[in-house]
Amino acid sequence: MSLYKTEAIVLKSNNLGEADKIITLFSSDRGKIRAVARGARRPRNRLAAATQPFCYSDFLIFEGKNLDSISQCQIKESFLKIREDLEKMLYSTYIAELVNEFLPEGEEDKAVFSLVLKTFYSILNNLDIELTTRVFELQFVAMMGYMPNLENCSICGGKLTEFMIYFSPEAGGALCSKCVSKIPAPYGDVSITPGCIKIKKATIEVLKSFLRISLTNLRAIKLPKDIKKEMKQTLRIFIDYHLNKKLKSLSLLNKITLNN
Numbered sequence: 001m002s003l004y005k006t007e008a009i010v011l012k013s014n015n016l017g018e019a020d021k022i023i024t025l026f027s028s029d030r031g032k033i034r035a036v037a038r039g040a041r042r043p044r045n046r047l048a049a050a051t052q053p054f055c056y057s058d059f060l061i062f063e064g065k066n067l068d069s070i071s072q073c074q075i076k077e078s079f080l081k082i083r084e085d086l087e088k089m090l091y092s093t094y095i096a097e098l099v100n101e102f103l104p105e106g107e108e109d110k111a112v113f114s115l116v117l118k119t120f121y122s123i124l125n126n127l128d129i130e131l132t133t134r135v136f137e138l139q140f141v142a143m144m145g146y147m148p149n150l151e152n153c154s155i156c157g158g159k160l161t162e163f164m165i166y167f168s169p170e171a172g173g174a175l176c177s178k179c180v181s182k183i184p185a186p187y188g189d190v191s192i193t194p195g196c197i198k199i200k201k202a203t204i205e206v207l208k209s210f211l212r213i214s215l216t217n218l219r220a221i222k223l224p225k226d227i228k229k230e231m232k233q234t235l236r237i238f239i240d241y242h243l244n245k246k247l248k249s250l251s252l253l254n255k256i257t258l259n260n
């Protein structure tokens with residue numbers, strides 16, 4: 001049996017048998033890995049702490065025929081303060097679920113790994129949690145190959161000059177009002193078109209800047225509530241359209257962020 005060393009973040013943990021866990025790890029050089037952590041549910045077990053959600057560690061792993069098995073681990077950052085705070089915990093669970101759902105198994109992606117790690121550090125260090133999540137969502141889906149068109153109208157290619165414009169994941173991104181009115185009913189009627197929303201052009205401008213922003217620069221940014229709400233809606237319908245699945249973590253997260 002061969003042994004390998006890798007640094008990784010815990011995305012998910014499932015109970016196995018009486019005392020074991022199956023851990024989904026995101027490794028910097030091996031991508032998504034599933035591995036058994038034997039005895040990890042026993043309080044004094046040496047794997048118990050490092051197999052907690054979001055924990056970032058160096059792992060020594062046995063390569064198995066069907067499933068790998070964790071041999072040793074050395075914690076680099078436990079992210080304990082995230083797990084002790086309900087809001088931070090729910091946002092981070094959502095981020096981990098998003099990564100787990102989009103990422104294929106066994107494909108290295110250093111840029112995504114770095115983004116996920118920086119996002120957890122930003123949440124840990126009390127950066128604006130909502131804006132941090134928006135930056136993560138947008139940069140992550142773009143890295144996964146789903147880049148919304150924020151530059152011009154996704155149908156006619158014209159400049160977006162109006163104060164209010166539209167956004168449709170099905171069309172690929174932003175739309176001008178002329179094109180929306182040309183879409184035959186019922187799709188032309190935005191109020192009954194699933195997935196097409198009316199938003200301010202200013203929201204698209206902020207999203208464009210978020211594509212390139214570094215998370216550490218978020219401290220300086222203050223945005224009006226309506227823009228933040230539209231960014232949240234825009235990214236939600238875009239991600240849901242491409243994922244085509246409801247995320248489990250969203251129902252609880254939506255409850256605590258109802259007023260945002």
Ligand SMILES: [Zn+2]
Nearest residue numbers: 153156176179
């Ligand atoms: Zn158009």
